[in-house]
Amino acid sequence: MKVAIVKYNAGNIHSVINGLKRLGVEAVLTDNAExxxxxxxxxxxxxxxxxxxxxxxxxxxxxxxxxxxxxPVLGICLGQQLMCRHSEEGNADCLGIFDVPVLKFQPxxxxxxxxxxxxxxxxxxxxxxxxxxxxxxxxxxxxxFYVPVCQWTAAxxxxxxxxSASLHKDNFYATQFHPEKSGATGERILQNFLDI
Amino acid sequence: MLxxxxxxxxxxxxxxxVKGTNFVNLRDAGDPVELGKLYSQQGAxxxxxxxxxxxxxxxxxxxxxxxxxxxxxxxxxTVGGGIHELSDVERLxxxxxxxxxxxxxxLKNPGLIDxxxxxxxxxxxxxxxxxxxxxxxxRCFLNGGxxxxxxxxxxxxxxxxxxxxxxxxxxxxxxxxVKQGYANExxxxxxxxxTIPVIASGGAGQKEHFRDAFLLGNADAALAxxxxxxxxxxxxELKQYLRGLNISIR
Numbered sequence: 001m002k003v004a005i006v007k008y009n010a011g012n013i014h015s016v017i018n019g020l021k022r023l024g025v026e027a028v029l030t031d032n033a034e035x036x037x038x039x040x041x042x043x044x045x046x047x048x049x050x051x052x053x054x055x056x057x058x059x060x061x062x063x064x065x066x067x068x069x070x071x072p073v074l075g076i077c078l079g080q081q082l083m084c085r086h087s088e089e090g091n092a093d094c095l096g097i098f099d100v101p102v103l104k105f106q107p108x109x110x111x112x113x114x115x116x117x118x119x120x121x122x123x124x125x126x127x128x129x130x131x132x133x134x135x136x137x138x139x140x141x142x143x144x145f146y147v148p149v150c151q152w153t154a155a156x157x158x159x160x161x162x163x164s165a166s167l168h169k170d171n172f173y174a175t176q177f178h179p180e181k182s183g184a185t186g187e188r189i190l191q192n193f194l195d196i
Numbered sequence: 197m198l199x200x201x202x203x204x205x206x207x208x209x210x211x212x213x214v215k216g217t218n219f220v221n222l223r224d225a226g227d228p229v230e231l232g233k234l235y236s237q238q239g240a241x242x243x244x245x246x247x248x249x250x251x252x253x254x255x256x257x258x259x260x261x262x263x264x265x266x267x268x269x270x271x272x273x274t275v276g277g278g279i280h281e282l283s284d285v286e287r288l289x290x291x292x293x294x295x296x297x298x299x300x301x302x303l304k305n306p307g308l309i310d311x312x313x314x315x316x317x318x319x320x321x322x323x324x325x326x327x328x329x330x331x332x333x334x335r336c337f338l339n340g341g342x343x344x345x346x347x348x349x350x351x352x353x354x355x356x357x358x359x360x361x362x363x364x365x366x367x368x369x370x371x372x373x374v375k376q377g378y379a380n381e382x383x384x385x386x387x388x389x390x391t392i393p394v395i396a397s398g399g400a401g402q403k404e405h406f407r408d409a410f411l412l413g414n415a416d417a418a419l420a421x422x423x424x425x426x427x428x429x430x431x432x433e434l435k436q437y438l439r440g441l442n443i444s445i446r
Contacts, residue, residue, distance in 0.1 A: 011316065014292055018267050047317065113393055115319050117362070118416070119199040119241055119446045138199060138446040140272060142319045159198060181272050181294065183236060 001194065003027040004039035006066065009056045010046030010078060012178075019180030023191055033065050041194060042069055045180075046078035050102070050145070051090025054082060067095050072196045073172050080167060080174035081145055089145050097172050100150045105160055112160045115144040120157050122165045122177070127154040129166060129173055131192050137185045139165070139177040147176065197444040200410050201241035201417035202431060203395065204424040206231060208247050208277075211257040213425075229264050235424065236271050238431040241446055243269065244297065244365075244419060247277030254278075259291050266292020274322055282311050289316060297322040297365055300338045303345055303352070306359060313360025322395075323361040325353060327382065328369040334382055341369030350385065357390045364390060365419065367397040375401025375423075383413030395419050403429055403437045410443050 005016060007029045020027045020043075027043070028035065036042055044066060046053065057063045066073070066083075075083045082094045087102035094102070105114045119138040124130035146163040149156055154173070155166035167174040173193060179186035207214045212226045232243050245265065247258040255278055262275055275288050276297030285296050302308050302323055312321040327334045327349040328341055334349035353364050366386055368379035378399045387394045393416035396409040400420035409415045423429040438445045 011289070014290075015266065015294070018292065019270060021267065022270060110388070110391075113391060113416075115362070116198070117319055117393065118201055121197065181270065183271050186270060 001025065001041065002039045003041045003043065003194070004036050005029045006036065006042065006044045006062065007031040008046070008053065008060070008062060010048040010053055012047040012077075013045050015178070016043055016045040016076065016180045019186070019190055023187060023194065025194065031060060031062060033061070036065055036069065040071055041196075042066075042071060042073045043076065044073060044079040044083070045076040046082070047142070048078050049090060050078065050081060050087040050094065051092035053078065054092045054094055057082070057095075063095055067097060070171060072193065074193050075167075075172070075174035076180070077143060077176060077178055080147065080164075080176050081143075083167070083172060083174050084147055087145060098147070098150070098152050098167050098169055098174070100147055100152070100164075102145050102147055104145050108160060115142055116146075116159045117142045119182075120159060120177075122155040122157050124155040124166070125153065127166070127168050128196050129154060129168065129175070129189055129192050131195075132188065139175075139179065139182040139185055139189075141165075141177045143176060199241065199444050199446040200415070200438070201395075202239070202406070202434060202445075203242045203244055203417055203419040204235045204240050204431070205244040205246060205397070205419050205421045207421070208245055208258060208261065209249050210254050211261050214248065228261060229268050231425075232265055232269050232273070235431065236269050239435050239446065240271065240431055242271060242417070243273040245273060245275045246297075247275065249278070259287055262288055262291035262293050276322070276324060282308070282315065285312055285316065285320075289320065295320050295322050295362070297324045299324040299326065302356065303336060303338065303347060306355060309356055309359040309361055313362070318360050318362040318392075321361050322363045322365050323353075323356040324365040324367065325349060325356075326367050326369050327379075337369055341372070349382065350389065353386055353390060357392050361392060363393045363395055363416075365395040365397055368399060371399030372397070373422075374399060377401070377405040378409040378413055378415070378418065380408050380413035383409060383415050387414035387416070393417065400429075403434050406434060406438060407441055407443070410438070411441075
């Protein structure tokens with residue numbers, strides 16, 4: 001199986017490469033249109049700021065390449081947010097795969113620290129990404145912006161308010177959390193994605 | 197619910213863990229990767245690797261070690277020790293660290309916190325503070341509590357928070373190594389006043405001490421070294437105990 005990771009100006013991409021290696025998969029890091037289109041699976045990871053990364057994606061035509069992909073695609077963290085319509089972070093117009101906005105967490109009390117960082121539970125729906133999940137599992141989050149619960153929500157998490165820990169529409173999958181940093185649970189989610 | 201985190205801390209010298217461990221089931225307890233993996237399997241929520249090597253060669257060894265950790269361990273980890281400037285941070289993040297902890301370098305040059313936050317995001321920047329009680333109150337110390345500074349704990353923690361620190365790792369030098377519990381009053385004051393998570397460090401000797409750090413000190417995470425290394429408190433047992441008290445634990 002050929003797995004391609006979208007190469008762009010985002011941090012944390014190597015942790016995804018390492019995570020796949022632990023599952024026995026050597027992924028290719030590329031921004032080449034043909035290579036991305038020809039892969040069996042594409043992963044769109046990222047840690048960074050929404051408006052500057054969107055600008056980079058547009059300048060490098062990666063916005064069109066990503067939205068045009070037909071094989072299973074997995075966005076991780078900032079990747080999930082960039083797959084939405086618009087982000088409050090830097091007032092950025094995003095890829096619009098999921099027609100839903102990305103909002104900034106508004107703390108309601110002192111305990112509501114932002115960024116939402118650490119291990120929190122997900123409530124998965126019946127979705128290929130969470131195949132075999134029969135109870136609440138903890139995964140690792142680091143983020144200050146969130147996707148509200150919507151018709152494409154594949155897993156929910158409650159922090160300040162319920163939000164989309166995962167999205168799915170057609171061939172596009174996404175997680176707000178980091179499966180590559182979520183221990184054995186995260187490995188199961190990555191493996192589920194590879195098995196789609 | 198967001199879980200309270202349990203964090204084993206490993207001291208590294210020339211690429212090896214220091215302080216003996218008595219894990220009989222480990223091939224090489226001196227190998228930080230082996231030990232880190234074991235902790236990860238046992239349910240540690242995060243790991244901290246502290247480089248206590250001073251030499252230039254040691255720094256290179258540590259960077260290579262960070263690459264191995266990133267390749268083999270699937271939970272977040274923080275690295276600290278020997279970080280003087282932004283290029284050190286960049287080198288360690290490139291090697292695969294999720295967060296870096298800065299201590300004396302930040303005290304000497306507080307602007308380093310802003311630089312790290314601006315370049316890599318707040319969540320990357322853990323500010324470690326070694327505090328000790330003095331007649332004037334809690335004071336920041338350097339070199340393992342030997343050298344007093346002119347900064348007071350709470351005032352410095354606030355400044356670090358405002359400059360863009362993602363977390364405060366507070367070690368009470370009065371409690372460290374004594375195994376009589378964490379500095380819960382100071383922890384509570386930090387947790388109640390700051391807008392970022394606080395990691396308790398120094399003083400764990402029994403399971404109850406972790407409970408107190410979370411319930412009395414309001415800490416978001418508790419770090420310990422020897423109680424884990426010597427198997428005095430196995431992590432699965434600790435987590436079971438805390439879960440039984442209805443503390444949110446992974």
